[in-house]
Amino acid sequence: MRIIAFYSPKGGVGKTAAAVNIAYLASQNNCQTLLWDLDPQGASSFYLAGAEPVKGRKLSKLLEGKSPMAKFIHDDVYPGLDFIPAHSSFRNFDIKLEQESGDNQLKKLLAPLSEETSLVVLDCPPTLSRLTEQVLNAADKVYVPLVPTWLSMNSWNQLYDFAKDKKLGAKKLRPFFSMVDRRKNLHRELVERGPELMANCTNVAVPYASVVERMGEEGLPLEKLAPNTPAAAAYRKLWQTIQKDLW
DSSP, rough: EEEEEEESSSSSSSSSHHHHHHHHHHHHHHOOEEEEOOOTHHHHHHHHTTSSSSOOHHHHHHHHSSSSGGGGGGEEEEEEEEEOOOOGGGGGGGHHHHHHSOOOHHHHHHGGGGOOOOOEEEESSSSSSSHHHHHHHSSSSEEEOOOOSSSHHHHHHHHHHHHTTTTTTGGGGEEEEEEEEETTTHHHHHHHHHHSSSTTTOOOOEEEOHHHOOOOOOHHHHHHHHSSSSHHHHHHHHHHHEEEEEE
């Protein structure tokens, strides 16, 4: 079982859209996939189910061992794609993790799924916290969407230094550009300079597109909503990159 995460210390950068689209693409590629929405805002639920998102269960039941992981899973949201939706109690995840000993609690929670799941995709909240450390520890790769601005570049440097200082595997971090508007000179410049400015930068630039915003309205991944768009093609390219990274 491989574990990947989509994480950014900044919100509103296309993280959840990437997580949902990659999870769907993986499931359609004969890869039994689990998408876990760790963000208490629950955006993944809207992208998968539109105006009536699937509801999650209280985190405490899982961490206290009162409910098995399987009870949190919504099976076959799409063929080959299972889903653990967010719950408002996820805002206490950091507190609960602090109360547990060891640095592998998240990985331990996922371990029982390894026989039936090929890929776990974690959609993470935009915080730099104990949960972030657990994600960095558990994931094989962490994909970091960045809007091509200098402020985003600064947030990338902070994240990279954090992972390096904590010895959490800075080499796991795989930045990619998101919400790219090629009409803007700065966007074009930073996309071109990405490999120069960031370690392990992927050759992927997801364009800014209104069709991505429609995912929440329609409750569909882009591959079903608008597969012939440049944004859908960019996510397919990102999935190809992930496959090469993991296998």
